[in-house]
Amino acid sequence: MNAHANVLGFHEPGDGWLFRLPVGIKYLLMLAMVVPPLAAVQWSVTLACLVATLTFLLTSGIHLGRALRLGWMMWSILLTLALFHLATLAPVSAFVRPGNLLVAVLAARMLTLTTPTPELMDALVWVLRPLRPLGVNADQVALAVALMIRSIPYLLGTVDDARMAARARGLERNPALLLTPVILGAVAYAERSGEALVARGIGERPLAD
Amino acid sequence: MIHLDGVSVVVPASRRGDADRTLLADVTLTLTEHRIGIIGANGSGKSTLLRLLNGLRLPTAGTVTSGGFDTASQGRQVRTHVGFIFTDPLAQLVMSTPIEDVELSLRSRIKGRENRTREALRLLEERGLGKLAHQSIHDLSGGERQLVALTSVLAVEPKIIVADEPTTLLDLRNRLALRDTFARLPQQLIFSTHDMDVASDATRVLVVDGGRIVADGDPAAAIRFYERSMAMTP
Ligand SMILES: Nc1ncnc2c1ncn2[C@@H]1O[C@H](COP(=O)(O)OP(=O)(O)O)[C@@H](O)[C@H]1O
């Protein structure tokens, strides 16, 4: 399968401390890593949170290769961001901007690599339930998040396929040729997924116990 | 048991001034046989017919009842009673890994996440998929995905399985394996296929052409009828 296809990764059972941490605490830990560097915009804060997040992952028995396997697309976005800021003679931004994005992705992976999606969904439902009077359907939000996690690899895969197809015809640099099949593919995939949800009766009954 | 009574599916023309399109015309059927195959050319109406059976599509005229439930007014009960298998299992799997997908199906009948996880693993192991429980669905082969999709659908404990060309995307080995799995299901099974070997597994075969049932009965006779009609109108 496409090597890039896993920005968020997926859960495999493990016994490190992150795996055993209650999911609510993990959400808070994620926020504690993501928010400060965004607010501070200082290289030292970004570096500190980057090191901390990586340490959390590594000490939970997730080796560096698995922690950093974000796919070529994510890495090229990070590199592009860095080069852009270097070109505009902003060396601090060249570290802080992609650094903050990397922290966000790695912090999200602290959750997704160590928690089964159903558990993430239940936690979301629990958090969002008080918002019901405001018209927020917690079950649907949780289901949407789960669908998003499952769809990202597929959608990134179609980008890859479109790029290959365009290259095969020597038309690599034409963005329309790249985007059209990707968008058509995404719409068709969404339609089939929606149908599958209906067929399985998911969304017709509440998710939580 | 599924009963279709005077069922038509008519969709409005895509351009104004054109005639409406009839996808299915006045079909009356009682489906009681254990294994029912549906064959017909591309675009003949097989998927439309199958989608009616669990209420994924509603008739524009007539009624469809599955297990005594009306698909139009009791959709929820119908979908618990009738499980649906799609051609492309990747679209059917809603979660990132097999175990999570089966767990999602179990939410309707098993309380407690731990109980669900245990039961999901048991069901996957039963189909020889235990080792794949925590793999990404994107890393599975087509045949494995189709078996996971089947496990998820069966987890709801439906009485009837409807499958729309379930073997079309599979290679020969996986096709044979799925046929074998299907053969052992206790549920009533209604499926469409382009594979005449698969069709001959049925006890009753329907031939669809232009939204009508043009042959219905013994598999050998129905398949012969279909093959002859295809040879005459290439
Ligand atoms: N929602 C729709 N609107 C208009 N035409 C449709 C729709 N769904 C299917 N069709 C058309 O109905 C015909 C029968 O389709 P289908 O039941 O999918 O056939 P099969 O599964 O036998 O290939 C096809 O010509 C198809 O293009």
Ligand SMILES: [Mg+2]
């Ligand atoms: Mg079809």
